[in-house]
Amino acid sequence: MNKILQIVLLLVLSTIPGWSQTCSVPVFKTQAEVDNFSTNYPGCTVLGGVGIISTNITNLDGLRNVTRITGNLRIEHNPDLVSIAGLSSLEQLDGSLNIEDNDNLLTLAGLEKLVRPLQDISVVSNEKLTNITALSGVTRIMKSLSVGANPALTSLEGLHNVSKVFKAVSITQNDMIRDLNGLRRLKEVDYLWVGNNKNIKNLKGLARLESVNSNLEISGNSTLTGISELAQLKNANSTVITNNPLLSDCAVRIVCDKVKSGNIRVSGNAPGCATNDEVRLYAICNPQTLVRINAGGPAFTTATQKLFVADQYYAGIDRTSSIASGDILYTTNDVLYRSGRCSPSFSYNIPVINEVVNVTLHFAETYFGAPGKKGGAGSRQFNVDIEGSRKLTNYDIFAQAGGALRAVQLTIPVTVTDGMLNIDFLTGAADLPRVSAIEVTPAPLVPVADAMVNTGARKSENFSQRYYLSVVHLLNAGSNNNGNDLAYLKFQLPAKKAEITSAKLRLYTYNGVSKSVVDIHAYGVNDDSWTEQAITGNNAPAASTSSLGSMTVDNAPQYREIDVTSYVNAQRQSGDVLVSFVLDDPNKTGTRVIINSKEAGSNPPQLIYQTTPIVQTQNGTARVGQEEVVTEAQEKQFSTVYPNPVKDQFTISLSPEHAGPITFEMVNAAGKSYFISVNHNVKPGEKAEVNLGGKALSAGIYLLKVKSDALTEVVKVLVTE
Missing domain, CATH: 2.60.40.3080 (Immunoglobulin-like)
Known part of the structure; x- marks a missing residue:
């Protein structure tokens, strides 16, 4: 029995080639070597690293049995190679792929089964290569990706499933590529270089790119006009944007950040993106909390000295309308309402600080129902989305204002989280959207705590739940059992780095004495530990500053303001996110002043602030857009x-x-x-x-x-x- 088993084993072993299923062919130099591969290496499906380098190889059909290459695959310097379809069984490449200097290779058909992460992919200097769609199975590249000097390549389609490249991505000298849409799933790279591509108009395809871990370089792209697709890019170690002669707008968040830190070089581009300083002046690099825009019109200053800058930040169907004259009711700023932006679809994209802002839209119906014009209520109905959320549905200016040529405003609080306020005006049930002006202001801060304390007989009591605060200071309080009343307010400051350029304490006040006036002063309180529920005349913290300013209060109930900018900034610079004030009458008039508390239900105390002021476009600087004045x-x-x-x-x-x-x-x-x-x-x-x-x-x-x-x-x- 043992003898029979030995004979069978010998017969089986005699049929197995000595090199098993893996073989080593370092390089193919002739077409004959490719054609005779299966004969010379029967049963071989796995190759080690291999090079295909020849002056006469035209195809790789002899390699159809190869399913894996354990090293690198180099297809280089083959002037007659027209097809690599013979690699159609290749499922795994453990090393790198290099396809270089193959003058007659048209496509990469044959590499469709490659799905595992590759080490490097380099496709360079292939004179007639038109597409690389066969690489669509690749999702990650462990080292670098280089696509360069392929003058006939029309797109990067084929790389559209690559989400991460662990080292460099280089897209250079590809004369026919118009965008980077083939990289549309790319989220992270170490180094990105887009350079010397003659026909790239934009960076479409990089909208998902979030991180460039080391360097970002965009240079020598002769027709590139914008890089807005990098708006989502969160970090890049250093940045170079040079010698793109038509690139006039490069103010995206990452560039703004680098300009501020100095870790960027901007030069040789079109005006607007020609130097670091030009980029620094872009409004998008200086987000604000105060923006006023005269939609469809020039800069205009209101009777109360509010500047509405000339129309800007708009996009979409560009069309404006205006009337030369006409009295606009319910406003003294008629000019502001006579012009407007009006088209089937348009938007405003306004750079602002991330926070809650009040968006005030100004409207007036200047056509429907106006003297000599047809229509009225229902003639114009449109929709407005703000930050992607529907805020107005079939809004009717005529109906809301009560007629034509009447001003009406609507204020909507909105939370901005991405540094850009997006307002979309969309066609609704009738005619076209229209807006006369847009005003963006910080939503006033309401106190996190406010309370009144008494320094006399009731100094142990807590008055936190009252709907009003009282301030009164008697000339001889010590001999009067009632004592004085003081008001305390505490606000949570915005956690932003931008300097506050204006901060005003705004209080709804009046006094109860006819024909009497009293000056109420505000003082800073550094001790923010007091609470609304526990503060009394016994434990109330003392003022820490001299008077910050005052307001004059008569018997007319209305909002009045005290400028507290210097104290608020001092608190923020010290790292304090809370700011407290105490209100008093240092002149000891004995006149009681009533102030609405936050429990009043209306007209609560407010802290109104502004950060970096808007930068008005200089006169003579062209606005790139198309504008018509039409009826x-x-x-x-x-x-x-x-x-x-x-x-x-x-x-x-x-x-x-x-x-x-x-x-x-x-x-x-x-x-x-x-x-x-x-x-x-x-x-x-x-x-x-x-x-x-x-x-x-x-x-x-x-x-x-x-x-x-x-x-x-x-x-x-x-x-x-």
Whole structure:
């Protein structure tokens, strides 16, 4: 029996090749070596590291049995290679993939089964490579990714499942790639370099990127105009943004942060992103708690000296409307309400400090129901979303204001968490949305505690639940059993680093004596340990400062203010997040002042504050957008430019809404104007050929102003070299 088993074992062993299922072929140098692989290495499905480097290999069909490569796969310097489909059984590559300098390779078809994380992927200098979609199974790259110098590659589709690259990502010198959408799932890299890509217009595809652990570099991209897709990027160790000649807007959060810390180099880009200082001046890099915008109009100062800056921060369908005159009821600021932004869909994206803010929308119906105009209630109904939440549904200005040409305001508290206040105006049941002005102010702080104490016979009592606070100081309190009344207030300060530029204690007050006035002073109290439920005249902390300021109170109930900015900032700088005040009458008039407490149900005490003030756009600086002043009766047909981007010549198809002589003017981002002549006296509705030759316009974004007696239009034009 044992003899028979030995014979069988010998027969089995004699059929197994000496190299088993794994074989070593360091390099394939000829087509014959590829074609004869299965003959020379029968049963071999696993290769060690291998290189395919040859002057005559055209395909890899002889490698169809290979399922795994335990080392690196290098496909390099093969001028005749047209297909790697022979690798279609390859499921696992333990090392790196390098595909370089294969002049006639069109695609990477054959690598579809690769799904395990790879060490490195390098696809560079492949003259005719058009797509890399075969890499769609790859989800993580343990080292680096490099896609460069592939002049025919049109997109990065195929890398769309990669979520993390542990080292560098380099996308460089790919002349036909227009965006980075193929990287749309990428969340984390160590180093990111996007450089010298001639046709990348934007960074679409990087919207999910949250972390660049070391360096971020964006350089030499000749048509790149914006990097807004990096808005979600939270960290990068150092940043370089250089020599992108059309990049005029690079103020995203990560860039703003780096400008403040100095760990960034910005140079050689278009105006607006040409230097660190230019970026630093962007409003988005200086979020505020006070913003006022005259929607659809120029800067305007109200009768009470409130500045509403010229229309800005808007996006979407760009259309404004205005009336030249007309009395607007319920306001002394008629000019503010005569203009407005009005289109089927538009939004405002306003940089603000993360906190609760009050958004006040100003409206007036200037068309429907106005003298000589049709319509009325129900003619205009629209929706408003703020921070992605519906706040107004089918809002009707006419109905809310009680008629046309009447001002109406609506204040909505909103919590902002991402540094950007988003307000969306959307078409509702009838006609178009319209807004005249937008005001963003910090939501006033209400006391976390307020109470009254008595220093006389009732000094042991607690008065915390009263709906009012009392302040009275008698000339001879010591001989009067009633003693004095003092009011205490405590506020929780916002936990922000931005300096508070204004803080006012706002109190709803009056006194009960006809024709009498009394000055109530506020004093700082450094001891914040007092509580509303326990404070009495016996344990109330004493004032820690001299008078911070005062308010004059008569018998008219109304809000009055005391400026306490210096004390509030001093408390914050010391690290104190609570601030307390005590109110007294140091002149000892004996006149009692009543102050609404937070329990009053209306008009509570408030601490109103502002942080970094808004930076008004300088006069002469062009706003990149397209703006028309039109009536609201119907949608207009506007002029169009093609091709756009333009070089020396382009065609403009004129709106039929024009009337009379038409002029053309180009305005660059710095506000410099260039008057443009056309080849004949063009008429409304016609096409005009425009020749920029001789104007010596540098590459960049321009505003083409088209003016006539009936209409003014502004069309954004991108001029390339």
